[in-house]
Amino acid sequence: MSQFDSKIGKVAVLMGGASAEREVSLMSGQGVLQALRSRGIDAHAFDPSLRDLGELRKEGFERCFIALHGRHGEDGTVQGALELLGIPYTGSGVMASSVAMDKVMTKRVWSAEGLPTPKYVWLAPDQQERVRVRTVPDELGLPLIVKPPREGSSIGVTKVMGYSQMQDAVQLSARYDPDVLCEEFIEGEEVTCPVLGEGASAHALPVIRILAPEGAYDYQNKYFTDDVKYQCPSGLPEAEEREIQRIVLASYRSLGCRGWGRADLMIRASDRKPFLLEMNTSPGMTSHSLVPMSARAAGISYEELCVRVLLSASLDHRLLPGAPA
Template sequence: MKIAVLYGGVSGEREVSLSTGTGMMNALKAKGHEVIGIDFHPNHITEITKLDVDLVFIGLHGKYGEDGKVQSVLDMANIPYVGSGVLASALAMDKSKAKQIFDYNGIPTAKSRTYAKYENDGTLREQVLQHFTPPFVIKPNQEGSTLGLTIVQNEDDIGKAIAEGFQHDDEIIVEDYVKGREVTVAVWGEKGKEEALPIIEIIPKNDYYDYESKYKVGGSEHIVPAKLDDDIAATIQKYAVLAHQLMGCETYSRVDFIVTEENIPFILEVNTLPGMTPTSLFPDAAKAVGISYEDMIEKFIHISLQQ
């Protein structure tokens, strides 16, 4: 097949996307496909609309890639691609709206409130303190890879954390800090037939699973499968598949959770275009069931063609 890979982009996750794109292109070439690599920029949309390919792999992360914008361009140009469509991508990227959907459908989430930049009139710190007591989390509503995220340990940090969040987005989420074990679940399959791969527990070298822990070699330890009671593991996998379906995801996604000492799993987010770098989690989950990186990428193609 003739396949284009979009990678790079202009978001804060560009460096990660470059690595993801390289991995995808190498895997596709190893499987005998003709590959066209495109370092994507929103100013060059016409380059995308004129693609003459059988399929597109989107190796972009964050804004202008994972948020549905590129998907809408491909849809209008009638170019097939691997992964979730416009609505699912936009919903999953909007953490506030996604949390509302999870709450409504019985998937536990941390208590949170969303604030817009126009509300930052000098009273936002006091508004936050009316509802939250440190420690709590402040993060951009639409951003990935923990960019702009702060764990507020004391009241003196609130102003700086708010400013940091608004540097990345016009909305921020403030939510309770949930202490526990970080786990993630890779989900894939045709619509209605999705399945969860083995749960991975993430043990970061830093205080929490930050950007460095995610993408630096040796930045975190991945335990596959996670050492969880069977009932808890089954519940987390059920929630992961349900979250994937609620968002309307297609082909694959990765769903992140925190599991408390009381064994309550709190969902963090659904990643519609999870990283595919050498240190990424989805390839580790596939490897745990005997599927190589190259075969995993090929399976994404197979699933997409069956949709």
């Protein structure tokens, strides 16, 4: 019997799903599944796009490791279903997942908290006609970034260099999300920083520097090539690394995240100021993924990381002692 059996019980690793990131989720999920099994945990694959979530309770699952990415995976919907089923799950709760999945809402929270994030223009479906779209570069400058606010893995993202590209960029983004986010482009270095834990006990892991060919840190380069180079330890000055970790922790706590997450940032070349881009509440766990890389630099193996995240599984509404059942 494993040392974890009595404490953890039967575990479902939720993977696949129906989002545009299904392929990546399957890779993440298989990695997590093998890691948990290697530690003697009774873990099983479960694809919510192929099976009803209600089967989790019928089959006696006691915890879920969410290795889903994108919609219906990290946007609060699966989290809400698991709350109703009463099955503890990894990562952030319903509200934090929902807000963090929407980059516009995330930026609103961060701006209200005084945290640095690039300027942006939100184009609702009725604001995407050519006349309006052509004015966006006047507000944000060029180049700028156009992306769907509720997708991940750089899907549907365009770096716009001139006015003539705007309409095509908006149309591409709108294929993935009715709303479109246009964002000031920050010239500089891209970094990412994971977080483990909750509330006051949450702590940032080492920062990773991302060196992509010609700055093309896109879906293909993220998952299917070895062209992107990563530096961890980052090699940044110690004060810079500490400041990034401070901002990331503040951004994580401001959204109410728990369990684990990973913030992506840009460091502006002109003044070395960091800007928050997004918070991932169900980060990738593939062979190319960044949380395992950062954890390794902190002396945490992939298997140990998976177990730590699983042990943090919880519910938003844990029954308080003495409360009526």
